Amino acid sequence: MKNDLSPPYLCNLVPLPHHEIHSHNTQGSQNFQSILCRTSFYFNSFLPSVIRNWNDVPNDVKNNILYLSFKNSISTSCKVPFYYNCRSRLGQILHARLRLECSSLQCHLFNRNLVNNPYCRCGLVENAKHFLLFWKIYSHIRLRTIYLLPYVLSINKLLYGDPMLSQQQNTEIFLSVQEFIIQSKRYKT
Ligand SMILES: [Zn+2]
Numbered sequence: 017m018k019n020d021l022s023p024p025y026l027c028n029l030v031p032l033p034h035h036e037i038h039s040h041n042t043q044g045s046q047n048f049q050s051i052l053c054r055t056s057f058y059f060n061s062f063l064p065s066v067i068r069n070w071n072d073v074p075n076d077v078k079n080n081i082l083y084l085s086f087k088n089s090i091s092t093s094c095k096v097p098f099y100y101n102c103r104s105r106l107g108q109i110l111h112a113r114l115r116l117e118c119s120s121l122q123c124h125l126f127n128r129n130l131v132n133n134p135y136c137r138c139g140l141v142e143n144a145k146h147f148l149l150f151w152k153i154y155s156h157i158r159l160r161t162i163y164l165l166p167y168v169l170s171i172n173k174l175l176y177g178d179p180m181l182s183q184q185q186n187t188e189i190f191l192s193v194q195e196f197i198i199q200s201k202r203y204k205t
Contacts, residue, residue: 018070019081029063046078047071057127060117099177099187107194110203114144115175120203121147145171147202148193154200161196165189 017026031048048067053059070078073090080086101108113119117127122142126134136142136151147154148162149171162169165188167181174193177186197203 021083031067046075097177097183097186099183099190102187102190103194104198107191107198110197111175111190111194113203114147114197117144119144144175147200148174148196154196154202157196157199161192161199165192 017030020027031051033046033048048070050067050071051064053064058064077086077089080089100112110119113124114121117124121144122131122136123134123146124143125131134141134143136146138151138153140146140150142151149158149169162174167173167178167185167189172178173189177189181189
């Protein structure tokens with residue numbers, strides 16, 4: 017979009033880079049001004065999040081205007097932890113949907129204006145935390161998956177892993193979360 021390699025309706029969305037707003041040339045002059053977001057839904061939407069991603073990329077990568085070499089350099093500079101790719105493709109996809117808040121949980125559907133309310137059948141907001149840690153209907157599945165993990169559990173750890181733990185330990189967490197999601201049959205596939 018920045019280098020006019022995308023259709024105009026996308027290229028036109030790109031805000032002015034810092035160096036066209038401020039005359040001084042600083043470290044961040046290749047950066048775009050971040051977009052003011054009043055809601056977390058908008059904060060996580062495409063343009064604001066892609067601008068944050070762009071601003072985090074090293075300058076030598078930003079200056080790479082050839083599409084393929086940009087793609088190569090970005091894939092070596094932003095490594096996704098390998099435990100994000102453990103187990104089955106289905107398990108990874110369902111887990112990623114929870115992480116990206118675009119699953120079929122009521123709260124995620126509600127945020128995308130697809131249903132009228134964010135509530136679970138039990139009356140509480142049905143978000144990832146409620147689904148993975150609290151909804152009583154899945155207690156028996158939790159006992160044989162997530163609750164077997166020898167760690168203090170938090171929703172962040174279950175969705176993103178924990179940088180303080182080893183790859184092996186994070187893989188163990190991811191496997192058991194994915195097992196829980198699949199056994200729950202909460203998603204229609
Ligand atoms: Zn519930």
